[in-house]
Amino acid sequence: MKFLIIIPAHNEENNLPFTLDSLLHQSCKDFKIVVVNDGSTDGTQEVISKYADKDSRFTSVSLQKSLHQPGSKVVNAFKNGLQSQNMDEFDIICKFDADIILPEDYLETVKDSFQKNPQYGLVGGLLYVEKDEQWVYEGNSNKHHVRGPMKAYRKECFVQMKGIRETLGWDNIDAILLENLGWKEVVLTELHVKLIKVKGADYTIKPADYYGRYFYFLGLNPFLAYIAASKEAMKSRSVSFFIKIIRSYERCRSQKLELKISKEEQKIINSQRWNMLKKKWLKM
Incomplete structure (x- = not known):
């Protein structure tokens, strides 16, 4: 099974290298990565170019800066990245954030889970944040819901649910719609994903x-x-x-x-x- 990994990024020059390094060192090597540079004003593009120059699996799409609204901005960037590729060439569609660190067996474990369980439509791990120099479970959601920073969809499921929606609440809407179609959302609790910064910290909405x-x-x-x-x-x-x-x-x-x-x-x-x-x- 081949992965298509879309990573929206806005001003992530400090975090993105950690994410891309963790992907570079995955035990599963069959993937294509599209980093969508959403109007960054820092060195994000230079980071992307560094990896793309060394490895053909890393590519990028550049967008003009869009309004920073919860949900819609990141999904808009994701969709632009998706449109740059031929989905027929892939089996698993991933939406990852630009500030996560994946364990080396993340993609391999996700792939095995999909292969062994045909009813699985959405799979992901658990988010951990750094607190008092230790990585602890984030706890912002229950352990049965795959969080937005690390979604992996079976392509057939993704197509049937008509993709993810460009709106606030997209990462709950997807789970409801795929379940209604008979697919399962599954959290692989053994996969601990490190989240470098707190989600929502840069939103201006009260x-x-x-x-x-x-x-x-x-x-x-x-x-x-x-x-x-x-x-x-x-x-x-x-x-x-x-x-x-x-x-x-x-x-x-x-x-x-x-x-x-x-x-x-x-x-x-x-x-x-x-x-x-x-x-x-x-x-x-």
Whole structure:
């Protein structure tokens, strides 16, 4: 099985070498890497060129700088990288971040997992961050969800779900849609991926506004959005936080902002969320 690995990168000259070195030293060598330089103003392109000059498996696509919006920017860069290649030549489509360090057996283990389990559609490891000079589990998501920085899709699954969506919440939408198509999302907990910097640290959007927009672009109906908002507010024990999230969500609704998912996909997502709610909260 051959990998196509797309890596969006914006001003990652300090982190990107770690990512590319970890790929260079993979035990599995059958891959093509496309680093998408998304309007970098630092030495990112020089880093890319250094690897491309030495190894033909490393290539690049250069874009003008796009607006730094959670979700849409990185997916737009990913899609540009994908369009530069012929997908028919590959079996596994990966979206990796430019600030991760993969264990040497990462690609080999992912490949073996796909080969042994035909129902697997999305596979990835667990993210670890550095804390007090030790690498610890990030813990921002449950251990059954493949996080955005290290997605590996079986090509047939990726095509059936019509790729990933250029929107906030894309890395949850994909999991819901592929599951509805009969594929499985699987986390290989033995694969520890080091995350060099904290995700979202360079976003300017405020947390409450983020959640409101996230719930809207995920396609949640008002009832489920309000439930989700209350859950986030309870974590911070703040009624005002709940109100701010709802205001953000309702602002998006009133503006009728474009969703990147179809009406049918919205139904699928809301049905999945409702089933989760019944199972976890209502014990039904």
